[in-house]
Structure formats: structure tokens, C-alpha cells
Amino acid sequence: MPTYDYRCSKCGHVFEGVAKMSDPNPNCPQKDCGAQTEKAFLGPRPTPQFLGGGWAKDGYSSKKR
Numbered sequence: 001m002p003t004y005d006y007r008c009s010k011c012g013h014v015f016e017g018v019a020k021m022s023d024p025n026p027n028c029p030q031k032d033c034g035a036q037t038e039k040a041f042l043g044p045r046p047t048p049q050f051l052g053g054g055w056a057k058d059g060y061s062s063k064k065r
Helices: none
Strands: 003-008 014-018 037-040
Touching: none
Parallel strands: none
Antiparallel strands: 003 014, 003 037
């Protein structure tokens, strides 16, 4: 499931959540708020880059004794 950033429409609190695309937006988790939230697009997130020969080739997939 994808990870989304949510922003509260009342207090502006930003938080992260994991949800299906078809799930409704959660309510704000801040104490005494509970207002509706909207998905906030805060920019791209860093993605891992696997450079080099690879995990299996370098011996990371098996235990050496």
C-alpha cells in the first residue's frame, strides 16, 4: 500500500499514513481536533538506488563462515 502525507484542514497538522487509494482520508490525530484531512503533496521522496555488482554477486545473500 502507498504512503501518503495528510494535512488537517482545520489546524494544519501534517502526518503520514499508509492506506489504499480507495480508502477515505483519516481524521486528524491531534488531540481535540479530529477534523477532516486532505492528501498533501509535499514533493518527491528519495528512492533507494542499488549501484554496483548486486547483492547476490557480492555475497550478501549467503552466510560465509
